[in-house]
Amino acid sequence: MHKLFFKTRSGFSLLEVLIYVTLFSFISAMTLNIMFQTVSAFNNLRISRDINDSSVKIMERLTRDIKSATSIDQVNSNFNASPGQLTLQTVNKAGVALTVQYAMVGDALHLFEGADPGSLVDQGSLLSSQTSVSGVLFNFISMGSAEAIKIDLHITASRGKITDTDHFYDTVIARGSY
Amino acid sequence: MTKHSLKNRQRGAALLILVFFFIAISLTIVQTATFGALSELRTYRTLSASKFAYVAAEAGIEDAFYRIASGKTQTAGETITLNGATAVVTVTDNSATDKEIFVTGESSNEYRKLYLHVTRSVNAPFLYAAQVGNGGMILENGSQITGPLDTGDVYANGSIIGSGIIRGNAISASSVAPDPMASSTPATAGMVGVVKCSAPDVSVEAGHNSPYDLAQSFIISTDTPSKLYSVTLFMSRSGNATNGNIHIAEDNGANQPKTTAIANGSKSFTYTQPVSTGYGTPNVEFIFATPPILQPTTKYWIVLDGTASTNKYWLWCRGAASTYSNGSAASKADWSTSGAWSALPGDFGFHINLGEGISQIFGVHVTGSAKAQSIADADIDGDAYYANIVGSSVGPSSSNCNPGTEPPCHSNYPTPPIVPLPITDAIIRGWMNDAYAGGTFTGNKVFSGTQSLGPIEITGNLTPNNGAILNVTGTIYVHGHFNPNNNALLRCGDAYGANSCLIVVDGYVDLSNNVTVAGSGDPSSFIMILSTKTGCDGISGTDCAPNYSAISLANNVDSALFYAANGLVRILNNAHLTAVVGHKIYLHENAQIVYDAKVKNLNIFSAGVPILGAWNSSRWSEY
Numbered sequence: 001m002h003k004l005f006f007k008t009r010s011g012f013s014l015l016e017v018l019i020y021v022t023l024f025s026f027i028s029a030m031t032l033n034i035m036f037q038t039v040s041a042f043n044n045l046r047i048s049r050d051i052n053d054s055s056v057k058i059m060e061r062l063t064r065d066i067k068s069a070t071s072i073d074q075v076n077s078n079f080n081a082s083p084g085q086l087t088l089q090t091v092n093k094a095g096v097a098l099t100v101q102y103a104m105v106g107d108a109l110h111l112f113e114g115a116d117p118g119s120l121v122d123q124g125s126l127l128s129s130q131t132s133v134s135g136v137l138f139n140f141i142s143m144g145s146a147e148a149i150k151i152d153l154h155i156t157a158s159r160g161k162i163t164d165t166d167h168f169y170d171t172v173i174a175r176g177s178y
Numbered sequence: 179m180t181k182h183s184l185k186n187r188q189r190g191a192a193l194l195i196l197v198f199f200f201i202a203i204s205l206t207i208v209q210t211a212t213f214g215a216l217s218e219l220r221t222y223r224t225l226s227a228s229k230f231a232y233v234a235a236e237a238g239i240e241d242a243f244y245r246i247a248s249g250k251t252q253t254a255g256e257t258i259t260l261n262g263a264t265a266v267v268t269v270t271d272n273s274a275t276d277k278e279i280f281v282t283g284e285s286s287n288e289y290r291k292l293y294l295h296v297t298r299s300v301n302a303p304f305l306y307a308a309q310v311g312n313g314g315m316i317l318e319n320g321s322q323i324t325g326p327l328d329t330g331d332v333y334a335n336g337s338i339i340g341s342g343i344i345r346g347n348a349i350s351a352s353s354v355a356p357d358p359m360a361s362s363t364p365a366t367a368g369m370v371g372v373v374k375c376s377a378p379d380v381s382v383e384a385g386h387n388s389p390y391d392l393a394q395s396f397i398i399s400t401d402t403p404s405k406l407y408s409v410t411l412f413m414s415r416s417g418n419a420t421n422g423n424i425h426i427a428e429d430n431g432a433n434q435p436k437t438t439a440i441a442n443g444s445k446s447f448t449y450t451q452p453v454s455t456g457y458g459t460p461n462v463e464f465i466f467a468t469p470p471i472l473q474p475t476t477k478y479w480i481v482l483d484g485t486a487s488t489n490k491y492w493l494w495c496r497g498a499a500s501t502y503s504n505g506s507a508a509s510k511a512d513w514s515t516s517g518a519w520s521a522l523p524g525d526f527g528f529h530i531n532l533g534e535g536i537s538q539i540f541g542v543h544v545t546g547s548a549k550a551q552s553i554a555d556a557d558i559d560g561d562a563y564y565a566n567i568v569g570s571s572v573g574p575s576s577s578n579c580n581p582g583t584e585p586p587c588h589s590n591y592p593t594p595p596i597v598p599l600p601i602t603d604a605i606i607r608g609w610m611n612d613a614y615a616g617g618t619f620t621g622n623k624v625f626s627g628t629q630s631l632g633p634i635e636i637t638g639n640l641t642p643n644n645g646a647i648l649n650v651t652g653t654i655y656v657h658g659h660f661n662p663n664n665n666a667l668l669r670c671g672d673a674y675g676a677n678s679c680l681i682v683v684d685g686y687v688d689l690s691n692n693v694t695v696a697g698s699g700d701p702s703s704f705i706m707i708l709s710t711k712t713g714c715d716g717i718s719g720t721d722c723a724p725n726y727s728a729i730s731l732a733n734n735v736d737s738a739l740f741y742a743a744n745g746l747v748r749i750l751n752n753a754h755l756t757a758v759v760g761h762k763i764y765l766h767e768n769a770q771i772v773y774d775a776k777v778k779n780l781n782i783f784s785a786g787v788p789i790l791g792a793w794n795s796s797r798w799s800e801y
Contacts, residue, residue, distance in 0.1 A: 023193075024192070024193050027193060027196075027197060028193070028196055028197075031196065031197050031200040031201065032200060034200070034201075034204055035200045035203055035204050038203075038204040038207045038208060039207060041211075042207045042208075042210070042211050045211050045214070045215070046214075049214065049218060052218075056225065064800060067798075067799065067800075068798075068799035068800065091797075093801070142327070143327070175795065175798035175799070176797060176798060176799065
């Protein structure tokens with residue numbers, strides 16, 4: 001019985017080898033493909049998360065600051081052109097006048113704060129890592145009794161070979177300007 | 179065997195290991211992504227809850243602000259629930275003109291807090307470029323009401339007609355509404371289409387066989403005195419009866435009309451009516467040129483005054499049975515002579531309309547929105563709100579709104595409510611007292627050169643001569659007329675700063691050619707000229723400025739505000755001014771009102787009664 005057993009397993013026919021190699025390559029290719037797709041999807045996911053994180057952070061902050069602004073400093077702002085720059089006159093929690101500026105440094109949007117436009121201090125970038133601002137545009141809207149800002153924000157993120165850009169828009173009324 | 183068997187089992191492992199290896203990598207990635215997505219989900223749930231809380235807090239702020247602005251009751255610690263989120267509102271009253279609102283919004287344990295500080299300006303009588311009483315507004319060709327960014331808004335408690343341009347919104351209001359109780363409708367049996375008299379109802383003739391005059395009594399159902407705008411009678415005519423005359427008479431105490439009228443209305447008909455049919459003009463409305471003010475719980479009579487004629491007469495429909503319990507019907511040969519009336523059974527068919535002002539926009543070009551009961555032949559760039567519209571062009575696509583779709587056509591829109599003119603008599607008396615406090619000048623004040631006046635009361639006229647300069651240093655009250663001559667200059671004194679100065683005039687105001695008017699020099703300072711003159715309505719009057727006006731303006735008075743609550747403000751060709759309030763306003767060719775929004779926060783320096791203006795937000799933020 002042993003003899004017979006070994007005899008049957010003593011070698012492979014060419015056909016067997018061919019079938020095995022074909023099967024091996026096919027399954028390997030499929031598995032690799034699945035893995036690459038997973039990696040690619042994962043990177044896409046991370047990019048979209050990076051962009052969303054940055055956009056939510058910037059938009060929430062901008063919206064909140066513009067809403068509470070007492071006036072929009074038109075001299076120290078750059079409207080209707082990219083890269084835009086927005087300077088707001090507002091008050092801090094204690095009711096003391098505060099100037100807030102959003103401006104580009106390299107390809108990142110930075111927040112500056114100071115008592116007046118001449119003494120602004122860079123508070124750092126509002127972006128998460130891996131993302132950059134590919135364009136930011138502020139439009140000034142005056143409605144006679146109130147002022148508003150329309151924001152166009154374009155954020156780009158890259159991971160490996162994958163790059164994606166998303167566009168965000170919002171219009172906010174400076175309520176303190178009523 | 180074991181060794182062989184083991185060796186045997188390891189044979190296909192390369193593939194399995196490879197597959198397991200890659201699947202493990204993929205699973206790790208998927209797991210990482212899932213954890214990432216879950217944490218992102220939590221973040222966005224928090225963000226979403228925070229938005230819910232914020233929106234609820236906004237709702238709370240707006241509710242509180244609305245209650246303050248419209249004088250509604252404010253409950254302490256009011257709570258508003260909105261889509262699962264709640265907002266708790268706290269209002270702090272700092273003073274009658276200063277309030278702070280604190281709102282905490284909460285949703286799924288996420289909190290957002292909002293703060294609104296509202297203040298009320300003490301003097302804000304000029305909220306519109308032109309605010310008009312029920313005399314209405316007329317804009318001649320080329321006249322214009324404008325302002326920066328098209329803020330030349332007009333609010334009229336009467337009609338807006340003409341061919342000028344309103345660069346802003348135009349609202350024509352009316353308070354005319356039918357009295358729901360004081361009316362009688364004859365039974366409709368046998369009536370076809372429009373309401374007609376037919377059996378079993380009776381029509382009674384006025385002017386055919388004696389008695390020639392008919393009357394119906396009524397009592398208004400409001401509990402405050404009301405103006406009678408019009409009376410509608412269910413009537414028709416036989417022959418070519420032309421002029422229908424009605425009178426409103428008080429009761430003589432014996433359930434009969436007095437022989438004198440408190441108001442008269444008439445109606446002319448110019449078309450030919452077939453004699454035989456007789457019922458072609460039911461529901462005839464008589465509008466009173468001078469509306470009488472009717473008192474509540476007092477009986478009045480509608481008298482239809484017929485003149486004897488064998489073939490031209492009126493038929494007024496009467497129900498055989500009583501259809502109105504507060505009135506009765508009667509007839510008499512001639513209402514204005516002494517003698518008793520004969521009572522008639524049942525009631526005549528009638529309706530009355532109380533209120534004032536005609537809500538109508540006719541012919542003008544409005545660059546913003548237009549609101550009125552009826553709009554005709556108008557060119558409206560924005561939206562139109564109306565009950566009926568004809569011959570107009572509305573919106574960017576120039577729709578005629580017949581039929582129209584929303585936007586720009588808003589049909590079945592309720593007639594805009596009338597808004598009282600902003601300065602009350604009590605406030606004007608306060609200003610007069612300011613002037614008295616500075617002493618009295620008896621007689622006419624005529625002067626040349628430069629003169630500083632005020633506060634002062636002048637019992638006669640105030641007339642700066644040619645080239646004179648009037649420096650207003652306090653409120654001036656003129657009992658007579660204010661009639662500066664050519665090239666005079668009127669200005670507020672430097673001490674006014676950003677405040678505005680005031681001249682109150684009991685007579686007319688006539689600013690003829692080249693009179694220059696200015697504030698103190700500060701852009702927020704204006705001069706306001708107010709005339710209390712009554713009876714100068716553009717049609718008749720005594721001691722009026724030209725064309726029976728209370729205020730007549732013939733030149734450019736850019737920093738000037740004019741107020742005439744009881745008379746016509748007439749703005750002549752090519753004159754410019756800042757804002758105007760009048761019972762009636764007439765803009766001649768090329769006249770312009772160029773509104774400056776700064777007058778919304780006008781501060782008239784006065785020790786008298788303050789005018790409380792609109793509530794305004796001075797700080798609105800998160801905290």
